[in-house]
Amino acid sequence: MSHGANHMTQSEPNRRSEPLIKVKGIVKNFGAFTAVDNVDLEIYRGELFSILGASGCGKTTLLRILAGLESPSSGTVFVDGIDITNLPPYERPVNMMFQSYALFPHMTVAHNVAYGLKRDGVAKPELWKRVDEILDMVELSDLSKRKPHQLSGGQRQRVALARALVKQPKVLLLDEPLAALDKRLREQTQFELMRIQEQVGVTFVVVTHDQGEAMTLSDRIAVMDCGRFVQIGSPSRLYEFPKNRFIASFIGSVNMLAGQVVRCDGTLCTIYIPSHDSHFEVEHGEYLDKGAAIWLAVRPEKIRISQTSPTSDMPNQILGIVDDIAYTGNMSTYRVRTEAGDVLEVTHPNQSRAKDSQLVADWGDTAHLCWAPSDAVLFSE
Amino acid sequence: MRRSMYSYPLAKGWVQKISTSWRNVMIAIPFFWLLVFFLAPFLIVLKISFAESLIASPPFSSLLEILDDGTLIMRLAYENYSYLWEDPLYVRTYLNSIRISTISTILCLLIGYPMAYAIVRSPSTTRFVLLMLIILPFWSSFLLRVYAWMGLLADQGTINNILIWLGLIDRPLRLMYSELAVHIGIVYSYLPFMILPLYANMEKLDDSLIEASADLGARPIMTFLTVTLPLTVPGMVAGSLLVFIPATGEFVIPDLLGGGNVLMIGRVLYNEFNANHDWPVASAVAIMLLLVLVIPMMIYQHSQSKQAGN
Known part of the structure; x- marks a missing residue:
């Protein structure tokens, strides 16, 4: 069952012509x-x-x-x-x-x-x-x-x-x-x-x-x-x-969190994730019933990572500790262990050659994670 | 640290030495076998072919002789070979042997190719059974199987009896002691030697080549002619050699099924040894047979390796 937001236009093939x-x-x-x-x-x-x-x-x-x-x-x-x-x-x-x-x-x-x-x-x-x-x-x-x-x-x-x-x-x-x-x-x-x-x-x-x-x-x-x-x-x-x-x-990697719908207000849904005991906001295209079990999915590159706390009006914040860093040259993949005990993957581009600025956080550092409501996807099932 | 660095190539050297010496031993065993059981008898036959026939034991002269004054002389008799050339019997028999084994080889190829193809194409469980059936005759004596054909082909034999019983013929067909009987015997006996190399060749053939050919627009018959057939030439050559070479020197089949009517070199050789007791001429016949078979093979091999080199 699809819950993807359908408001974005896609370059689909010319539907008027007969398929070959x-x-x-x-x-x-x-x-x-x-x-x-x-x-x-x-x-x-x-x-x-x-x-x-x-x-x-x-x-x-x-x-x-x-x-x-x-x-x-x-x-x-x-x-x-x-x-x-x-x-x-x-x-x-x-x-x-x-x-x-x-x-x-x-x-x-x-x-x-x-x-x-x-x-x-x-x-x-x-x-x-x-x-x-x-x-x-x-x-x-x-x-x-x-x-x-x-x-x-x-x-x-x-x-x-x-x-x-x-x-x-x-x-x-x-x-x-x-x-x-x-x-x-x-x-x-x-x-x-x-x-x-x-x-x-x-x-x-x-x-x-x-x-x-x-x-x-x-x-x-x-x-x-x-x-x-x-x-x-x-x-x-x-x-x-x-x-x-x-x-x-199957396509790319993704972080998944199990939760349930608390409120659905137009396109904005509030999701409760029990393991984190906190609420997350997701901009979703469709109305979802209150109490429905749901999976919240967010891609690693959609999560922002920093050592300083984002402003409190930013939704979807998680605090964690950097468990592991995989440096692949163009970017680094951070495995962040959250307070709830699960591990989220976050990628961050290495935009500068300067040694100190290469890593936004080091092993064992506290890391603040957050993402925009429109960058997560919900799946029922 | 330094010590272990030095000991490493030393150990490696020993391992290499042991493995090369083992390899030499493994190669030496078949080499020794060929030397003792193939090359030595061949050299003895070659020696006898240059000797003179004597009524003695052994029935041929010695090549080396020490004269009274102590000088060592070697006497080589070419007469045995020139005799083969002068007596038209031998030339005719050689040609006849080659003709008969060529026809039999072609018959084996025509029968064996579709059989090998069918075996390769059959499901793997059936394939094993079919291969076993091909090899099954080897479990019984070759001589016995040729005798069995005598029973089948004789005037009062199984085939004639059935044909008369069916009312197709009134009098028995003369099947025995003819070239046809020899062909039947050779094709029957040597067919597995044609099928097995063909099977081995066809089994390696990549199915996707056949599919690619069909995909590119070739009908099945065209795919067979342009892809399957050229790629099974090595199997056809191997099978044909395995049939042609022993069939040319065949003695039992022409003797039992051909009788006196079919002259083949194997019988002539047998007669020279046993009936005429002329070992030198018999040896010359054997050496000539070897040359007749080996020279075309060497020419073929040479052209193959030249082709592969290009």
Whole structure:
């Protein structure tokens, strides 16, 4: 049940146009196990759409159903208004980039890329022109005569991308496209993928378990758990307005406090947290019944931390002692033990190089925490 | 502190020394085995092939001889080899052996490839049973199995009896003592040697390659021709060599199923040793057979390593 404030406008895709991909009631059973459980999905033309979830949540199965490598137990898949549910993979206007890249080991880079065009019967001069163009785009022209085993991981990834893109599919499916790369290359390649997607204008559907990757890449993300979508929305919507506790803790980190509603006055709710024996104010979009059990969630970067007490008119104050500090360069994460005994995580940017000002509080220091009423989120359940 | 720093590389050196000496021992054992049971007999056969035939025991001359004045001379007889060339029987038999084993190898490949493919594609529990069935014939004697085929193929054998009982033929078909019987025997006996390397090769084949091919627009037949087939060439070559090499020198199958009608080099070799008692010529026949088989293999290996180097 959503309690996110809905007053903020979101850059949602153009709803007036027909969705390019329409998935209706897809179910996939493997024996007694249901991998995909009655899923509906609409993806728009030109979108970079991510399906995010932990391993085993059914995201790869759903992608394979889109590619035609797996047939659904029930439900339909439309691409561009055409029912492709029963089409074999080789007749679909869809191409896939495999997690293992699945490059043909006995063919050179150029022949790997040309493979799809040859199957379509594209004439020789046109075929090699298109192969050259796409290899140029992924900056592999110099390596076109190499075999896959003579390439690095990053180069192989680009061959796989070129091979899937050269046929100019309506949809490109990417199964964990960056998972096999090391961290630095992964970050570079994220932006490279976005550049290429913008350049070719093909609709991308990316499956990933990496929430950072999904946040960076995507126009919209669908978070999947146990074969169902939990929430679909833009990265900022998922982060700032998570639908429930699962989303809030799956995307980014969050502090959670259990409490109950004392009063709801228009959009401003007063929450009593028994463990702290104190009241907190949260600006919430909807009316909540008095006495309702509730979870109060606040992101670490939304909490202000200081050694001096904030003015008393500031709501949502907590006093604690710094238990631990994790210095990560750009910011520090403070683990603050409150008087109630629970630990809250607070991040603070390290804006100055000066040694003394680097830390707002040291180990064992008393720390005052506070946050604005509009920076916390409430979840019932 | 300083002491431990010095003792570290010393200890490491010892460990390395022990592990390398163990490695040498492990390599030495099969090396020694090959030396004693393969290279030494080969050199003896090679020696005999250059000797002269004698009516004595052993029935061949010595290569080294000490003359009365004390000089050591070595007498090499090339006649055995030139004899192989001059008598058209030998050349014809070599060619016939190669022809028969080539046809049998191709038949094994045609039968074995789909079988190996089907085994790889079957669910893992069935796969184990099917593999066991392929290996099962090895539990009984090879000779016994060839004799069993004699029973099946004979004029009054099982196959003819069934065909007559079904009314398909009036008189028994002449199956025994023909080239067909030899082909049946070779294909039956050596089929596992084709299937097993093919199976090992196909099992390693990445399923996602087949899926990628389909995803890129290839129909199943095209995927087979452009992806599966080229990637199973190593299995096909290994299986073909394992069938072709022993089939060329095969003695039991042509002797029992082919009788006098099918000339193969294994039988000629047997006759030279036992019937003619001409050990030098028999040795020359054996050495020539080895060369006929090894030289094409070496050419193939050479081209393979050159290809891998590119």
